[in-house]
Amino acid sequence: MTTATASGRDRALPVEVKICGLTRERDAAHAVHVGASYVGAIMAGGPRLLTVDRARAVLGPRRHDVQRVVVFGDQHLDDVIVTVQTLDLDIAQLHGHCSVASIDTIRRKTGRMVWPVLRVAGTTLPVDAVALGAAAGAVVLDAHVVGQLGGTGVTLDWSGLRDAVEALRESVPGIRIILAGGLRPGNVIEAIRLLSPDVVDVSSGVESETGVKDSVLVEQFVAAARSAAGMQR
Numbered sequence: 001m002t003t004a005t006a007s008g009r010d011r012a013l014p015v016e017v018k019i020c021g022l023t024r025e026r027d028a029a030h031a032v033h034v035g036a037s038y039v040g041a042i043m044a045g046g047p048r049l050l051t052v053d054r055a056r057a058v059l060g061p062r063r064h065d066v067q068r069v070v071v072f073g074d075q076h077l078d079d080v081i082v083t084v085q086t087l088d089l090d091i092a093q094l095h096g097h098c099s100v101a102s103i104d105t106i107r108r109k110t111g112r113m114v115w116p117v118l119r120v121a122g123t124t125l126p127v128d129a130v131a132l133g134a135a136a137g138a139v140v141l142d143a144h145v146v147g148q149l150g151g152t153g154v155t156l157d158w159s160g161l162r163d164a165v166e167a168l169r170e171s172v173p174g175i176r177i178i179l180a181g182g183l184r185p186g187n188v189i190e191a192i193r194l195l196s197p198d199v200v201d202v203s204s205g206v207e208s209e210t211g212v213k214d215s216v217l218v219e220q221f222v223a224a225a226r227s228a229a230g231m232q233r
């Protein structure tokens with residue numbers, strides 16, 4: 001039995017999991033094995049940066065059981081498009097500066113989904129949240145940390161952001177909210193309860209060292225996210 005909310009979201013829908021910042025084939029395979037719906041590789045700089053060849057090896061070929069995401073930074077748009085095509089990606093996550101025009105161009109030229117990232121500090125969303133969300137049909141909410149694009153381990157103010165996220169859902173019906181930033185097995189249920197994201201996205205919170213995923217933490221994270229179905233809002 002499911003219940004539609006005022007914003008049209010289905011309370012009992014399970015929350016999907018994205019395991020991001022993968023650098024090893026075995027970690028990606030394990031994430032899929034335990035139920036992650038998305039696996040992500042970083043081409044945006046930082047300590048988990050992969051080349052195109054390493055991203056191909058880690059993410060593997062396109063397939064039905066998982067969606068493969070590459071996180072881009074401030075690359076030239078043409079480079080993003082070529083990489084999406086070369087790796088046959090499902091989703092391009094834009095962690096650097098992005099615009100409605102760049103989202104439209106990537107979508108038109110690749111036919112693939114684009115996830116713009118809203119880097120959030122405090123309890124408001126950036127002014128272009130509605131425009132970017134409407135163009136892409138989805139947004140990633142991640143922590144705004146000066147000098148670091150992502151993989152920061154810093155959490156958002158989930159309860160303080162509830163009104164802003166609800167307003168975004170009302171402005172862009174059907175928008176998918178991907179929640180990132182400092183999630184861990186021990187706090188993901190609370191984040192889901194407060195913000196009802198469609199997807200929870202984790203990197204450093206399931207690592208034993210930078211770029212190395214801990215199989216037990218990954219399993220615990222997926223199990224915790226799954227257990228939160230029906231608890232939202």
Ligand SMILES: O=C(O)c1ccccc1NCC(=O)[C@H](O)[C@H](O)COP(=O)(O)O
Nearest residue numbers: 020046149150151152153181182203204
């Ligand atoms: O993970 C990185 O190293 C990274 C570097 C540069 C840009 C983005 C990056 N990560 C993107 C992600 O989608 C992460 O999952 C997200 O930032 C959450 O990270 P964490 O707070 O460590 O869970």
